[in-house]
Amino acid sequence: MSGSVLAVDIGGTKFAVALVGSEAGGEGEVLRTRRTATPPGGDAQTLWRTLDSLIDALLTEPAEVVGVGVGCGGPMNWPEGEVSPINMPGWRDFPLRARLAERFPGVPVHVHNDAVCLAVAEHWRGAGRGSANMLGMVVSTGVGGGLVLDGRLINGGSGNAGHVGHVVVEPGGPVCGCGARGCLEAVARGPALAAWALGRGWQPGAAVREAPGQGEAVPYVEAATASGRQLALDAAAGDRLALAAMERAGRALGLAVAAAVNLCDLDLVTVGGGLSQAGRLLFDPLEAALGEHTRMGFARRARVVPAALGQDAGLVGAAALILAASHYWPR
Amino acid sequence: MSGSVLAVDIGGTKFAVALVGSEAGGEGEVLRTRRTATPPGGDAQTLWRTLDSLIDALLTEPAEVVGVGVGCGGPMNWPEGEVSPINMPGWRDFPLRARLAERFPGVPVHVHNDAVCLAVAEHWRGAGRGSANMLGMVVSTGVGGGLVLDGRLINGGSGNAGHVGHVVVEPGGPVCGCGARGCLEAVARGPALAAWALGRGWQPGAAVREAPGQGEAVPYVEAATASGRQLALDAAAGDRLALAAMERAGRALGLAVAAAVNLCDLDLVTVGGGLSQAGRLLFDPLEAALGEHTRMGFARRARVVPAALGQDAGLVGAAALILAASHYWPR
Structure with a gap:
């Protein structure tokens, strides 16, 4: 061509x-x-x-x-x-x-x-190259994805395959935008996570302002917003509630990823979107929950990696x- | 050929x-x-x-x-x-x-x-004929399945796609044979369900013996075993604990089926195996839980039907x- x-x-x-x-x-x-x-x-x-x-x-x-x-x-x-x-x-x-x-x-x-x-x-040009069975996820203001199985994109009956954000990870849990309770998206999307932390007393940006080497000497700090991205920054600065929020998101992601791995026999899951910027703070609890829920031999090989493309x-x-x-x- | x-x-x-x-x-x-x-x-x-x-x-x-x-x-x-x-x-x-x-x-x-x-x-000759996107399940001493998506059997990376029995439906729940907690199989397989009911005082066969029209007149009743099949019989005879067990199994199945429907954009799920003999007593709570957890337009079309082949x-x-x-x- x-x-x-x-x-x-x-x-x-x-x-x-x-x-x-x-x-x-x-x-x-x-x-x-x-x-x-x-x-x-x-x-x-x-x-x-x-x-x-x-x-x-x-x-x-x-x-x-x-x-x-x-x-x-x-x-x-x-x-x-x-x-x-x-x-x-x-x-x-x-x-x-x-x-x-x-x-x-x-x-x-x-x-x-x-x-x-x-x-x-x-799958074509990023972190999933060479995998024949992968789920590509985005964790941002929503939680979405796409499935490649046996080397081909899976569309499903209406082009909607890949909606991993609506796997239930907390039965009876928070109400999702879709109307159901306990969906992964209801727990782990950035705004839901920020609301969860705010409800427990999180002060956006406080941990960053108080981090060693900054403190009083910082003449001006931009007003922090209660976003998933700020939560990731605060977690990196050691904020206890922000860290708990990353743990909460990571475990929820791990449960949904485990469902996909067990059901679809995946090699690989890529995770992109704003929240994935939290790095190990998100991926560690994700991998822990995934490991706890993928105990059969075949499922243990699945790896979770950050998305590679910008x-x-x-x-x-x-x-x-x-x-x-x-x-x-x-x- | x-x-x-x-x-x-x-x-x-x-x-x-x-x-x-x-x-x-x-x-x-x-x-x-x-x-x-x-x-x-x-x-x-x-x-x-x-x-x-x-x-x-x-x-x-x-x-x-x-x-x-x-x-x-x-x-x-x-x-x-x-x-x-x-x-x-x-x-x-x-x-x-x-x-x-x-x-x-x-x-x-x-x-x-x-x-x-x-x-x-x-899919080939039974209840799934004509569906391009289906999950075929078996609920028996184990809970297994197979996935057909975009008209083709999905194998996954190691031929293990379809392991719906290891979708987590009860985080922190009972330990599964695979070693994880809260798998569908740990909740809904026949023996687990029978053990759950026995632990709450279920007397296998009692409801059948006491059912109207039988009672004293029945000269001999075969000793009932604490099996999933007996549970289904007792539920049909109105046993409160057996009915609760069917509700428990049905809701667990509904959550796992919802995960598969949302993730894979399915048209159809077929359910076979011993427990499916319970009919509406199992399928009603299954469909209720599925309906609660498939709220997006595309997911609402999915139907659950009994397997057709013997x-x-x-x-x-x-x-x-x-x-x-x-x-x-x-x-």
Whole structure:
């Protein structure tokens, strides 16, 4: 395949587009990128015009687009690509695939869940390379994922396979955004974890301000917000409640990962997203809980590693829906 | 394909072999069957001779065997087919596939986990026909299963995909045979459930003896054993503790099934095995717990149905490893 693939990454905070090389050798290389903020509260047409203009800005130099791969926040009708991203009320059953197909006639246009694209990216070019059976997870304001089994992306009956955030880890536990109780996402998503710590007296940023070598000498400290990211920073600075929150998240993740490992006979789990920045403080309790709940011989081999790709991951995964369709798109 | 497939079903209580038709039209029809008890405490050679003789007894009339499909209790090295069935200590890393390949040279010999074969059978010829995304479960002295996703049997990295019995449904709960705590199998397998009820004062068979229309008039009642099957009978007769045990099992099954539905985007779950004989008394709490924990649109469509095939299911699934290898055996 010569020419380039147009990769599109649609999120609640930003839109990103890229040209990705399709030549052997440079296949999967991100050649050129454009980003813009998602118009807050934009209606369907405003959102589409924003994307359309962003693509114009990317394609100022001539380029032969041989296919379009798209990652978009869910839910969506799949594979039709009619999207209703939970954080973008302006698009409800918006025919994103059809609109892109009008703009790029005669080439394949593949739309998938953004968390699935991140998993695909890790499998194709990141920490999951060489694994035939992996779960790629994102732990951020939500908890999502994508499954690759027997070397192929698993879509499930409606393109929704990989929803590991809704494995129950605490029966009778906190209510999740989905309406159920005790889902992994209800326990381990950043905002839930921050609320849990605040409810126990966590003072965001206090541990960082009081850390040795700073204290009184620090003339100005930016106001800390009660976020998952701040929780990770405070845990690193030794805050007792922030550490307890990481333990809580890690154990919840370990239970859900164990379910996936036992059910799907996985080799590997990659974990990305904001909370994974906490490093060992999160991965240690995760691995402990996983080890306690994967006791059969086959399940013990599964490893958990941080995701390897940075902010381009969503674009790389979207491009793979075209460039490596034999693995990541239904035959 | 003309000729017949030799199907073999190796379990801790019985060995079964069958010739299964491979002609279009009769494909999958069980033509002839032989069964024998598993020699208790048999060593490797005794077990092999028992199987070998059983095959002799099946093949007294001439038959062209075009392939051999085998379901065997796990664990095993897969796809090598070196088996170590947990209930047959005489076979440890026994080269079952290789020995059958010596006896039937030049034809494919495929060995898989017995629970996987039951799931394959339900998908191929039973309650799962037409579903592209299903989990086939067995709830008996153990809890096992097999996964079909995107229309193909999922093997996982070591042929162990489908181990739904080791999804955690009760964190910190009872210790499982695998060594972990709170696995579905530790809660819902027949013997665990019977022990749970006995510990609360269950008197096996009492409810059946006292049921209206029987009482004093019954001259002889066979001694009831504290089994999962008896528990199901007593629940049907209205025994309070037996009903509570079915509720406990059903809810545990519902949580694990919800995990599989959310993670794998399933259409269908089939449930077979002794405990499934309890019918609505088991399926009602199962469906209630499943409904509580599958709240996203895509997950609500999943249905749970009883397995449809009887005692030949294991043989039918074993035959499918050959007759429908394009769906049930790796390319």
